Amino acid sequence: MASQKPHLLVTNDDGITSPGLLALKDTLVEVGRVTVLAPNHNWSASGHVKTMHKHLRVDEMKLAV
Numbered sequence: 001m002a003s004q005k006p007h008l009l010v011t012n013d014d015g016i017t018s019p020g021l022l023a024l025k026d027t028l029v030e031v032g033r034v035t036v037l038a039p040n041h042n043w044s045a046s047g048h049v050k051t052m053h054k055h056l057r058v059d060e061m062k063l064a065v
Helices: 021-028
Strands: 007-011 033-037
16 A cells, blocks of 8 residues: 655644745645645734634635745
8 A cells, every 4th residue: 555645734823925834835745745724914913803703715826935
């Protein structure tokens, strides 16, 4: 039986354009398939306010330098 690479989820609360997120994703692709899930802007120290009263929306995008 061939060994399958894991599917890795990378997430943060600093936003999709935060420094290091692309570098982390690019490093982890050597280990397995990587999915990045992050807000469209910085939500650090916001607690649960981002999901209490609004629906979550997900947009697919390409991470690039």
